Amino acid sequence: MTVVDVLPGVGRRLLAGSTDGRLDTHLARYARPPRLDGVQLVGLLRDAGLTGRGGAGFPTWRKVEAVLGASGVPVVVGNGSEGEPASGKDRALMAYQPHLVLDGLQIVAGAVGARQAYLYVAAASAVGVRAALGDRRGAGLDPVPVSVVVAPERFVAGEESAVVNAVAGRAAVPSDKRVRVTEAGVGGAPTLVQNVETLAHLALIARFGPHWFREAGTAEEPGTFLATVGGAVGVPGVVEAGYGVRLGDLVDAAGGPAERLQAVLVGGYHGGWVPALPELAVSRAGLAPYGASPGAGIVVALPVGVCGLVETARIAGYLAGEVAGQCGPCVNGLPRLATTLTDLAHRRGRAGLGREVDAVREVERLSLLVSGRGACRHPDGSVRMIRSAMRTFDADVAAHLAGRCVAEEAR
Amino acid sequence: MSENRLHIDWTACDGRGLCAELLSEILVEDEWGYPLARDGAVEPAVPRALQKNAKRAVDRCPALALRLVNS
Numbered sequence: 388m389t390v391v392d393v394l395p396g397v398g399r400r401l402l403a404g405s406t407d408g409r410l411d412t413h414l415a416r417y418a419r420p421p422r423l424d425g426v427q428l429v430g431l432l433r434d435a436g437l438t439g440r441g442g443a444g445f446p447t448w449r450k451v452e453a454v455l456g457a458s459g460v461p462v463v464v465g466n467g468s469e470g471e472p473a474s475g476k477d478r479a480l481m482a483y484q485p486h487l488v489l490d491g492l493q494i495v496a497g498a499v500g501a502r503q504a505y506l507y508v509a510a511a512s513a514v515g516v517r518a519a520l521g522d523r524r525g526a527g528l529d530p531v532p533v534s535v536v537v538a539p540e541r542f543v544a545g546e547e548s549a550v551v552n553a554v555a556g557r558a559a560v561p562s563d564k565r566v567r568v569t570e571a572g573v574g575g576a577p578t579l580v581q582n583v584e585t586l587a588h589l590a591l592i593a594r595f596g597p598h599w600f601r602e603a604g605t606a607e608e609p610g611t612f613l614a615t616v617g618g619a620v621g622v623p624g625v626v627e628a629g630y631g632v633r634l635g636d637l638v639d640a641a642g643g644p645a646e647r648l649q650a651v652l653v654g655g656y657h658g659g660w661v662p663a664l665p666e667l668a669v670s671r672a673g674l675a676p677y678g679a680s681p682g683a684g685i686v687v688a689l690p691v692g693v694c695g696l697v698e699t700a701r702i703a704g705y706l707a708g709e710v711a712g713q714c715g716p717c718v719n720g721l722p723r724l725a726t727t728l729t730d731l732a733h734r735r736g737r738a739g740l741g742r743e744v745d746a747v748r749e750v751e752r753l754s755l756l757v758s759g760r761g762a763c764r765h766p767d768g769s770v771r772m773i774r775s776a777m778r779t780f781d782a783d784v785a786a787h788l789a790g791r792c793v794a795e796e797a798r
Numbered sequence: 799m800s801e802n803r804l805h806i807d808w809t810a811c812d813g814r815g816l817c818a819e820l821l822s823e824i825l826v827e828d829e830w831g832y833p834l835a836r837d838g839a840v841e842p843a844v845p846r847a848l849q850k851n852a853k854r855a856v857d858r859c860p861a862l863a864l865r866l867v868n869s
Binding site for chain 1: 805806807808809810811812813828829830831832834838840865867
């Protein structure tokens with residue numbers, strides 16, 4: 388995974404300046420992090436319009452406010468677990484700018500009055516993060532102690548309640564959502580879980596203010612985001628851009644299309660397939676007509692010669708294998724969805740299904756059956772991706788039912 | 799506000815099927831034996847007339863997976 392230079396017009400903030408990850412270069416550029424109280428921080432975040440960069444896009448100020456309003460001494464967790472296979476931006480950020488993340492963690496922890504903070508990261512990030520924390524200790528930068536917790540490499544291990552469970556020493560699987568973690572999370576304490584990229588943006592907002600933050604992105608979706616651009620592009624890697632960036636510019640920032648593209652998976656394995664239209668705005672508003680959103684900034688380019696249904700079936704199979712094993716409808720439903728999609732992808736009739744019940748209707752039936760019936764959004768996110776494929780690749784669905792494949796014929 | 803919605807803790811439910819029997823007006827079993835709201839809701843509403851049955855289903859769930867919650 389490389390960090391590539393960005394084109395003019397594609398903003399660069401988190402990845403600006405030196406990316407050697409050293410504390411002295413960080414302090415030379417940014418100086419020590421400011422201290423804010425809870426009211427100041429909530430105001431800043433609300434004015435800036437910062438939203439979570441882990442995928443859900445929830446307004447950050449609301450979570451901070453919820454934790455401030457809950458009873459008990461809060462706990463703060465930076466989430467860099469990045470269980471999504473198509474994403475590399477959190478690991479890149481931890482390698483290149485760990486001190487922006489750690490500044491953000493301290494600013495939040497100080498503002499909410501936490502006495503303990505955690506950094507929950509992929510195994511690949513742990514050594515670097517521990518070294519960075521050691522340097523900061525020497526410089527007296529971290530008034531709130533930070534413990535590093537290594538996340539298991541599982542898709543659902545980064546889900547908020549799974550993060551809380553992992554930090555508390557339990558298995559990193561999601562919990563039932565009757566009580567929010569902002570009310571009772573780690574050890575029953577109000578817990579604020581924020582993606583590491585969100586914390587890095589926060590560290591810059593605390594220094595440069597909300598007006599500066601809003602100079603990038605759109606009025607409704609301000610700021611920049613890290614995108615992991617992969618698939619059929621020249622230089623797969625992590626790029627930074629403002630929300631609303633043209634899809635074509637984002638792909639060009641990663642070396643441009645390696646082949647003619649037919650579609651793009653935006654937002655990752657829980658995201659949505661959209662047609663490869665260069666003019667498409669990568670923002671919630673721009674992607675909403677396709678049932679997609681930028682999510683955690685994942686963009687996977689699919690060339691015309693690769694079958695979108697085969698790729699979708701492969702991803703569905705992966706997602707079925709990543710169920711936490713707790714919730715019956717998900718445990719049973721996702722493998723059934725994956726099998727049905729695999730049959731469709733390989734143009735096989737399905738034993739046990741009458742001819743009149745085609746794969747399309749079976750996919751829709753199973754999608755409705757699993758949606759909303761789990762402790763986390765794994766079934767819902769999987770269904771979102773699958774249904775977007777049925778729409779975006781509708782010509783190929785019809786072709787497959789007739790025993791042909793559009794992608795095969797395009798080769 | 800009375801507790802008039804049915805919440806299923808999917809991490810606890812193992813599909814014994816008692817709730818679908820005791821509350822057949824609201825729940826059916828899906829093809830794997832897990833409770834499925836007839837109206838498709840994630841947390842189906844419990845009409846006043848069925849509150850007693852719903853409480854019984856909550857109390858008798860062997861996995862303690864069922865709760866009545868506020869909407």
